[in-house]
Amino acid sequence: MKFFIDTANLDQIREAQDLGILDGVTTNPSLMAKEGISGKEAILNHYKTICEIADGDISAEVLSTTYEEMIKEGDELAAIHPNIVVKIPMIKDGIKALKYFSNKGIKTNCTLIFSAGQALLAAKAGANYVSPFLGRLDDISVDGMNLIEEIRIIFDNYMFETEILAASIRSPMHIINCAKIGADVITSPLDSILNLLNHPLTDKGLAQFVADAKKMS
Numbered sequence: 001m002k003f004f005i006d007t008a009n010l011d012q013i014r015e016a017q018d019l020g021i022l023d024g025v026t027t028n029p030s031l032m033a034k035e036g037i038s039g040k041e042a043i044l045n046h047y048k049t050i051c052e053i054a055d056g057d058i059s060a061e062v063l064s065t066t067y068e069e070m071i072k073e074g075d076e077l078a079a080i081h082p083n084i085v086v087k088i089p090m091i092k093d094g095i096k097a098l099k100y101f102s103n104k105g106i107k108t109n110c111t112l113i114f115s116a117g118q119a120l121l122a123a124k125a126g127a128n129y130v131s132p133f134l135g136r137l138d139d140i141s142v143d144g145m146n147l148i149e150e151i152r153i154i155f156d157n158y159m160f161e162t163e164i165l166a167a168s169i170r171s172p173m174h175i176i177n178c179a180k181i182g183a184d185v186i187t188s189p190l191d192s193i194l195n196l197l198n199h200p201l202t203d204k205g206l207a208q209f210v211a212d213a214k215k216m217s
Contacts, residue, residue: 001179004056004187006167008035010049012190017054024056026131026167026187028087028111029063044080051081059109059129059187061087062097070097078106085109085128090118095125102126109165116150123155123162129185134178135168144168145177152182172196 002023005016008031016022027050032038037046047060060077064070070093074086078101085107088094094110101108102125109129110122114137119130132151134144151164163184169175172195178186 001183002056002163002185003193004059004165004185005054005190005193006031006169006187007189008032008037008046008050010053013050013053016190016193021193022054022056023185024058024083024085024187025050025054026059026087026109026165028061044076047077047080047084051083056083057085057107057129058083059085059087059111061111062089065089065091065093067093067096067100070094071100074101074106074108087111087131088127090114090122095121098122098125098127111167113151114147116147116154119151119162119164120154123160127162129163129165131165131167131187133168134166134174135170137168138170144174145181148178148181148183 003021004024004026005013005022006026008027013025032043037043051058062070062073064073077086078084086101087109088097090110090112098108098110107128109131110127111131113119113130113132122130132147137144148166155162165185165187166178166183167187169186169188169192172192175186175188175192
């Protein structure tokens, strides 16, 4: 399973890259705003910097909602770097845009997926990734993991090459459960990834080893 980090924070991207397990980065307008990035020129430059830091696919989201505007904006984003994946919203014009970019050989990530039907349409249109939002489903008392499982079954049935990119990750258990179900990718805040390191028995065992080693010196 691939590990993407969901952030626009350059320090966190560098930390994840240095850890040696980073496969890509996803961002969105909210994450850009959180870092104080605004304006077209600043956003494009920020994406370029991310591509220089991290290896793998970098999802860059269009801000438009009409077909013509998404095409124009997506072409500009794709021109930044070969690793850019154009992130398209799950709307009718978005499906048309996915097909356009697929025909051009430009990678795409269909975002804001909340149903298996939406994922199926995106895959049919040639999306490289679909991004079901687990945490937001959990917020309304719907089990997001069931959605991942449904999409996995459908994609396997018809051998779609589209990858399931589990988004809106809120905890290490989200990551583990996605791995068990068979999500191709998770995109997560850095904290949830780092929390996979933690276990009280590891801490206790290491403390004992260190104490015993001191006795031997």
